[in-house]
Amino acid sequence: MQINSFEEYQRTYQLSVDQPEQFWAGIADNFLWKKKWDKVLSWNFSEPNIKWFEGAKLNITENCLDRHLAENGDKPAIIWEPNDPSKDSITLSYKILHEQVCRFANVLKKNGVQKGDRVCIYMPMVPELAVAVLACARIGAVHSVVFGGFSAKSIADRINDAQCRVVITADGAFRGNKQIQLKEVIDDALIGCPSVAKVIVLTHTRTPVSMLKGRDIWWEDEIKLVDTNCPAEEMDAEDLLFILYTSGSTGKPKGVVHTVGGYMVYAGYTFSNVFNYQPDEVFFCTADIGWITGHSYIVYGPLSQGATTVIFEGIPTYPDASRMWQVVEKHKVNILYTAPTAIRSLMSFGLQPLEGVDLSSLRVLGSVGEPINEEAWHWFDENIGKSNCPIVDTWWQTETGGIMISPIAFVTPTKPSFATLPLPGIQPVLVDEQGNEIEGNGVSGNLCIKFPWPGMLRTTYGDHERCKQTYFSTYENMYFTGDGCLRDEDGYYRITGRVDDVINVSGHRIGTAEVENAINMHAGVVESAVVGFPHEVKGQGIYAFVINPNVHSDEDLTRKDILQTVTRVIGAIAKPDKILFVSGLPKTRSGKIMRRILRKIAEGDTSNLGDITTLLDPAVVDEIIEKAKK
Numbered sequence: 001m002q003i004n005s006f007e008e009y010q011r012t013y014q015l016s017v018d019q020p021e022q023f024w025a026g027i028a029d030n031f032l033w034k035k036k037w038d039k040v041l042s043w044n045f046s047e048p049n050i051k052w053f054e055g056a057k058l059n060i061t062e063n064c065l066d067r068h069l070a071e072n073g074d075k076p077a078i079i080w081e082p083n084d085p086s087k088d089s090i091t092l093s094y095k096i097l098h099e100q101v102c103r104f105a106n107v108l109k110k111n112g113v114q115k116g117d118r119v120c121i122y123m124p125m126v127p128e129l130a131v132a133v134l135a136c137a138r139i140g141a142v143h144s145v146v147f148g149g150f151s152a153k154s155i156a157d158r159i160n161d162a163q164c165r166v167v168i169t170a171d172g173a174f175r176g177n178k179q180i181q182l183k184e185v186i187d188d189a190l191i192g193c194p195s196v197a198k199v200i201v202l203t204h205t206r207t208p209v210s211m212l213k214g215r216d217i218w219w220e221d222e223i224k225l226v227d228t229n230c231p232a233e234e235m236d237a238e239d240l241l242f243i244l245y246t247s248g249s250t251g252k253p254k255g256v257v258h259t260v261g262g263y264m265v266y267a268g269y270t271f272s273n274v275f276n277y278q279p280d281e282v283f284f285c286t287a288d289i290g291w292i293t294g295h296s297y298i299v300y301g302p303l304s305q306g307a308t309t310v311i312f313e314g315i316p317t318y319p320d321a322s323r324m325w326q327v328v329e330k331h332k333v334n335i336l337y338t339a340p341t342a343i344r345s346l347m348s349f350g351l352q353p354l355e356g357v358d359l360s361s362l363r364v365l366g367s368v369g370e371p372i373n374e375e376a377w378h379w380f381d382e383n384i385g386k387s388n389c390p391i392v393d394t395w396w397q398t399e400t401g402g403i404m405i406s407p408i409a410f411v412t413p414t415k416p417s418f419a420t421l422p423l424p425g426i427q428p429v430l431v432d433e434q435g436n437e438i439e440g441n442g443v444s445g446n447l448c449i450k451f452p453w454p455g456m457l458r459t460t461y462g463d464h465e466r467c468k469q470t471y472f473s474t475y476e477n478m479y480f481t482g483d484g485c486l487r488d489e490d491g492y493y494r495i496t497g498r499v500d501d502v503i504n505v506s507g508h509r510i511g512t513a514e515v516e517n518a519i520n521m522h523a524g525v526v527e528s529a530v531v532g533f534p535h536e537v538k539g540q541g542i543y544a545f546v547i548n549p550n551v552h553s554d555e556d557l558t559r560k561d562i563l564q565t566v567t568r569v570i571g572a573i574a575k576p577d578k579i580l581f582v583s584g585l586p587k588t589r590s591g592k593i594m595r596r597i598l599r600k601i602a603e604g605d606t607s608n609l610g611d612i613t614t615l616l617d618p619a620v621v622d623e624i625i626e627k628a629k630k
């Protein structure tokens with residue numbers, strides 16, 4: 001499956017465009033199927049209706065676990081590095097991981113979980129999180145992992161949208177010097193979630209928790225009651241594997257749906273190729289399993305390829321800014337996959353944290369989540385890769401399931417801040433506002449994909465129309481990514497950022513409408529408008545313009561209150577970096593907020609605000625500019 005030269009890439013790419021079915025069938029042959037497909041692909045982007053490997057039967061956990069046992073049973077599958085460096089790390093071999101997954105799958109069965117049931121997972125970054133995910137897949141339950149930073153309300157919304165039957169959580173989580181009371185958050189969430197019959201609680205932080213009789217049970221008790229024999233459920237290639245919620249332009253997060261066969265093939269293929277993974281190498285992806293990057297490149301991609309994957313519970317700056325490098329040294333990490341925000345944050349500590357740390361095990365570096373600026377790219381290249389490791393700047397999305405546009409390590413010549421070229425099977429196009437394809441090089445436009453790939457989303461859970469409207473209606477017969485992009489003279493792609501109302505804060509997608517809804521829940525707020533602005537570490541920060549009618553109120557207090565409201569409604573990750581109180585917002589006569597103007601003001605660039613004559617009250621703009629300066 002691995003591509004070894006640029007010439008081979010070009011040849012493979014051409015084949016994947018000329019004969020996509022033949023190409024993907026060849027890739028899929030590298031996986032374990034209980035029964036092969038009748039048809040590789042049927043599709044249309046108008047409904048949309050996309051089916052890969054129709055008629056095929058498989059279980060993804062047999063690909064991630066069972067098939068490695070004979071030859072690699074004792075090979076480390078997971079290396080877990082705890083938050084606290086003085087505590088021991090834990091290594092799970094493929095054999096042990098297989099046993100734990102089967103055992104926990106039996107716990108789920110014993111508690112009434114059946115094929116097709118949805119299970120919400122809200123856990124710290126511990127090996128049991130991967131075990132829980134895989135145990136769901138083992139029995140054909142659909143997992144919906146919710147990142148540990150979301151609030152009770154966000155969790156409740158997600159649980160209700162998917163009608164989850166079971167929740168898997170832990171007493172608490174460690175993150176740097178903080179503790180997050182996961183079970184308490186779940187208790188609050190579940191007040192409004194009638195579908196949940198059972199909550200399975202892992203002991204981790206040993207913080208006291210309350211257990212509801214008949215509903216809450218301990219992980220440790222349950223696994224004693226079952227054995228390790230759990231045959232893998234036979235799944236159809238197009239059966240649901242998981243739901244993962246992500247923000248869009250509207251207020252309500254969407255449940256992106258991925259299915260078993262195509263997702264597996266795509267995550268495995270891209271992992272193996274992009275990172276040039278070699279047997280016995282250690283792969284470290286610093287994302288959280290609560291995001292798509294963790295799903296595809298901590299769990300499914302690496303394990304499907306029999307790799308050793310690191311799960312790191314902590315954060316790069318705890319107990320100090322050398323932590324991530326220490327982890328690389330300690331576990332002799334060969335491939336490090338991280339985010340620009342982490343790189344920028346560590347850069348700001350200078351080179352001292354790198355002193356005396358041995359990074360010589362590193363062979364490949366990767367970046368994901370947001371555009372990487374040239375300065376961060378060079379710092380990463382020179383100080384971490386010692387100018388000797390290719391950097392793969394991987395562009396992709398929750399919806400795409402796996403990496404789409406990226407260099408292939410040791411194959412594609414890289415260029416700082418460019419995601420470079422599409423992987424085999426991916427047909428990107430740039431389109432103008434009217435939906436016309438912009439051909440040739442040295443052009444920019446909105447990034448679309450014009451042909452299906454196995455890892456793409458199939459629907460948004462419970463609302464297929466929304467999937468169609470969001471991704472397939474802006475431009476006819478194309479998947480619209482929501483990103484702007486340029487293609488340079490060499491045909492290389494550079495992602496320039498979202499063109500919709502989504503802000504990318506430290507690589508996390510946050511919808512402006514979501515934040516506005518949360519702010520507006522505060523009793524003192526009449527209306528608000530939220531935009532992104534350039535932030536040195538986070539990439540983008542959140543800037544909120546808020547109309548507060550009570551001019552005599554204490555602004556600092558109201559500000560604090562609003563931050564608390566947002567934390568309660570969405571989670572701390574959505575807290576605005578700046579809140580500016582204003583008496584009005586720039587609106588058109590039809591009542592639309594002109595965000596373009598607010599964006600300029602937030603950027604501090606008011607020299608050219610463009611045409612503001614269509615505004616209902618142009619004077620508010622001057623007032624906002626004046627206030628923003630202070």
Ligand code: 6R9
Pocket residue numbers: 246291292293367368369370371372393394395396397398399419481482483495496497498504507508509
């Ligand atoms: C994997 C992931 C997707 C959005 C995407 C884009 C941005 C991701 C990027 C990148 C520039 C890269 N993005 N990778 N922008 N260069 N290498 O991050 O998924 O959380 O769904 O975010 O992130 O704007 O549309 P997700």
